[in-house]
Amino acid sequence: MARPQTSISAVDPVWDRITTEAQRAVSDEPLIGGFVHATILHHPSIDKALSYRVAAKLASNEMSMMVVREVVDQAYADDPTLVEAARADLVAIFERDPACHRLLQPILYFKGFQAVQAYRIGHYLWSKGKRDLAYFFQMRVSEIFGVDIHPAARIGKGIMIDHAHSVVIGETAVVGDNVSMLHSVTLGGTGKEEEDRHPKIGDGVLIGAGAKVLGNISVGHCSRIAAGSVVLEDVPPCKTVAGIPARIVGEAGCEQPAISMNHMLGPWEG
Structure with a gap:
């Protein structure tokens, strides 16, 4: 009789490196500890961290952070290619931008990366026929980042x-x-x-x-x-x-x- 396979938790070297960099950043500069913990260290995976970051940036009096985050979480759960693209964007910036010394930086600080990830959610919503919600994301990306990408x-x-x-x-x-x-x-x-x-x-x-x-x-x-x-x-x-x-x-x-x-x-x- 075949031996049952033992489940092995997924290994994510990119996320492991990001969390290690985050821990080092907090150690080096304790004043940003709350920010880094809320954005990175409180989350179990890169998709959860990204959904938090996008929601934190796009939330407003017109749509709460909780609602925006629910939209992003649903998009990531329904379409894993969104997170795959985010990973590719992250690595691209790290490899090409001489000002980027850590994978942590684009998630925390680089509005180009953040704007593209928010656009990707808007494009997902557009493809699902949720046009007004997609337009809302486009509007907020333009207002917050100065980047205007049509969701289509x-x-x-x-x-x-x-x-x-x-x-x-x-x-x-x-x-x-x-x-x-x-x-x-x-x-x-x-x-x-x-x-x-x-x-x-x-x-x-x-x-x-x-x-x-x-x-x-x-x-x-x-x-x-x-x-x-x-x-x-x-x-x-x-x-x-x-x-x-x-x-x-x-x-x-x-x-x-x-x-x-x-x-x-x-x-x-x-």
């Missing part, structure tokens, strides 16, 4: 929005996996057109600060958009574009520009 927009995983100030992503925009963008980026339309009217950003794209990508155009995978550019036409894969209006100025310069985060134009470019 489709955004992949491994996303880093650095500094995350004045970022706008429109209703029919699509953003692939492992994309990095900086502050003041707009993925918008070109006027009053309806239907499919926003950009489609491929995997691994790097979008510089202040860049505007407008209209139903495609930005090919692993391309770079220089800071301050206005992109109005399709961008082929693995190219660098710059200027107003943007034009191709060279190759992307590496296989994964969104990971290398190299914004400098080479001597053959510009």
Whole structure:
């Protein structure tokens, strides 16, 4: 007769590292102990910590933290890919942002990470037909973080929005996996057109600060958009574009520009 299997509790090295970092942070700076305990150490898992953090940021006199947290907890329970995407976003920021020295930091302090996780809940609600609740999440993300992402927009995983100030992503925009963008980026339309009217950003794209990508155009995978550019036409894969209006100025310069985060134009470019 086969021996019954013994259940083994799940091992989560990412969450273990976050809690270890949190304990060290409290030891180093006791004044933030209440904040870190409430946000990290009181929770048994990363999804519970994330639901608390999103709810704490989005709650208002119009919707209590308890209600917001119930919405987020339900979304995470119903769709585990939301937490998978959050993990990928967390690792992306840790690997790409030289100002990020601990996995703990984005959860506690980085509004780009927090805004994207709140957007993901809004997108989940939108996909379930809960449009007004999704709009509420969009409104609060815009008010709190200065990031306006329509809940119908489709955004992949491994996303880093650095500094995350004045970022706008429109209703029919699509953003692939492992994309990095900086502050003041707009993925918008070109006027009053309806239907499919926003950009489609491929995997691994790097979008510089202040860049505007407008209209139903495609930005090919692993391309770079220089800071301050206005992109109005399709961008082929693995190219660098710059200027107003943007034009191709060279190759992307590496296989994964969104990971290398190299914004400098080479001597053959510009």
